[in-house]
Amino acid sequence: MNKTDPFDDIPGTTLFDAQRSRQGYHLNMFCMSLMKADNRAAFKADEAAYLRQFPMTTEQHEAVLKRDWNGMIQLGGNIYFLAKLFSTDGLSFQHVAALMTGSTQEKYAEMMLQGGRSADGNRSKSEWQNRG
């Protein structure tokens, strides 16, 4: 896809495109491995050792160990694959979504009950820059 993609102007959003898919292949396949109970147990027993089975970059390894969800997305992780990791941690989609927005689960859940994050003011990067 070309570099002047209109998707690039959408704030706080990462598209899982060809480049991210190539970059994140091993990170996402690590997450996929956690769909098996034995693998979940092995990962929990020694996370760093388990991760060494997957040829990820150092940044990807560190982002997993730190549970830096936005970092993992930036490094090619896809949310549905990362879901296997946060499910292993016993966290919900809503909990991790809250973390990615820099909020707490309570505040985020309240925002959702009030109708969610409005599209107004959240359509383009310029809107985010102008809000200071």
Next chain:
Amino acid sequence: MAKLVAGVTTSHVPAIGAALDLGKADTPYWQPLFKGYEPSKKWIAEQKPDVIILVYNDHASAFSLEIIPTFALGCASEFPPADEGWGPRKVPVVKGHPELAWHIAQSVILDEFDLTIVNNMPVDHGLTVPLSLLFGQPQEWPCQVIPLAVNVVQYPPPTGNRCYNFGKAIRRAVECFDQDLKVMIFGTGGMSHQLQGPRAGLINRAWDTAFLDKLVTEPQTLAKMPHVEYVREAGSEGIELVMWLIMRGALDEKVREVYRFYHVPASNTAVGHIILENNQ
């Protein structure tokens, strides 16, 4: 001959399945949502479809990054609920209709829609949550189901226009199948939601409402909408709504809106649901 009689769209939020499975359907948070599906359960119990073609997306359950089919049709005789990381949902095994599924596959491929034929496919919440919403918690699902998994995870997903025309091809296939079957088609996923990044939690009620309106009366306009508008207006996971156009393409140009329901929130998501009948 088989007849395609109606289409249903609904969101397929995993938390809805969990709420039902864990006995939380009557809690203040979930009760309004399940109440919104009561008329639909009554409608489908009266309609008694023989087969449902269920359009959904796999969420890294049956398909990882090893194989990413754009359209994958389940041709097996049964499909087990997938283990999505916390054990499979305790819902009945989904029974397929291999004869009709293979007929559709052959027909649409010769009609130039080159889908992938799948004989072994666990089905995740994308498929089982819509069944739970329409049928509740039976011992066995009351009809056969043909899963049609669409890639909306890896960019680019199919265009809305491709989905709409694919729906038309499915209709042609169904209606030249030589058995008296009452067939429905479900389009699932959506509505507005974003699960990732600093913009997570996006909900766009006005846009969703306009989408529902156009789905009924102006599907050909809707089919021209570019992907970027879905993502900007309905969130990164709002792109799932292209799948609703497969359902719509399989129906008549003019349809009867039988029921509509909209509810915010189910976890991170705006739930949208509509029932459309062909005029016959």
